[in-house]
Amino acid sequence: MDGVEDPLGAPKAGxxxxxxxxxxxxxxxxxFPRSPYRTEDGGxxxxxxxxxxxxxxxxxxxxxxxxxLTDSPEGVRHDVGTLQATSGQRIGGPxxxxxxxxxxxxxxxxxxxxxGSAPTLEAVLARPxxxxxxxTEEERGQLASFLRxxxxxxxxxxxxxxxxxxxxxxxxxxxxxxxxxxxxxxGLRRRxxxxxxx
Ligand code: HEC
Numbered sequence: 001m002d003g004v005e006d007p008l009g010a011p012k013a014g015x016x017x018x019x020x021x022x023x024x025x026x027x028x029x030x031x032f033p034r035s036p037y038r039t040e041d042g043g044x045x046x047x048x049x050x051x052x053x054x055x056x057x058x059x060x061x062x063x064x065x066x067x068x069l070t071d072s073p074e075g076v077r078h079d080v081g082t083l084q085a086t087s088g089q090r091i092g093g094p095x096x097x098x099x100x101x102x103x104x105x106x107x108x109x110x111x112x113x114x115x116g117s118a119p120t121l122e123a124v125l126a127r128p129x130x131x132x133x134x135x136t137e138e139e140r141g142q143l144a145s146f147l148r149x150x151x152x153x154x155x156x157x158x159x160x161x162x163x164x165x166x167x168x169x170x171x172x173x174x175x176x177x178x179x180x181x182x183x184x185x186x187g188l189r190r191r192x193x194x195x196x197x198x
Pocket of ligand 1 (some may be wrong): 055058059060061062063064077078079080082083098099100101102103106109111112113114115121124125130131132143147
């Protein structure tokens with residue numbers, strides 16, 4: 001068939017319905033499904049708002065960074081206590097850490113961690129070494145609720161209003177997740193910028 005022999009030649013859309021469908025499927029990999037855990041009007045539940053504050057206070061965004069919630073573009077690896085002898089090696093050397101996964105759309109992709117050893121988000125957070133192990137069970141539930149309500153775009157300011165719940169106030173800086181909110185707003189701005197520039 002004309003046009004298909006050189007894979008890097010002219011655009012191939014329209015030549016094969018099956019390949020067009022495959023291309024649409026592959027192109028969908030950077031979109032994320034809506035979360036069924038949100039409120040009816042698409043906002044964060046109260047639990048998730050409390051979880052957003054914990055996410056900020058625990059500095060989860062030092063690795064799950066920016067508007068895609070991962071520092072992967074920086075090419076860094078981290079060991080958050082999940083590496084095992086069975087985790088494998090890097091080519092030509094030991095495995096010193098893992099690429100940070102995004103948390104967008106994470107509600108839809110259990111089981112979790114590189115080896116699938118955590119059946120739920122709560123189980124991820126209960127593992128020592130990841131920064132959430134000192135939370136109470138209730139707080140871990142709130143943090144998991146927030147994670148379950150992450151979709152393709154970070155929640156906006158209106159989704160995470162400033163009402164302090166008091167539940168996370170124990171000496172970790174009492175009130176507002178200013179850092180997170182700034183990052184959220186910054187993230188949304190960057191996203192708009194990048195989608196308008198493509
Ligand atoms: C030091 C960097 C770092 C910090 C800080 C960090 N994470 Fe992670 N996170 C990782 C890495 C690396 C993985 C992959 C671990 C694995 O697959 O074994 C991960 C995996 C996860 C996963 C599982 C995702 C999946 O698809 O399997 C969740 C959920 C998660 N982190 C939530 C959090 C939360 C909530 C916080 C804050 C309490 C946090 N992380 C703090 C680096 C970090």
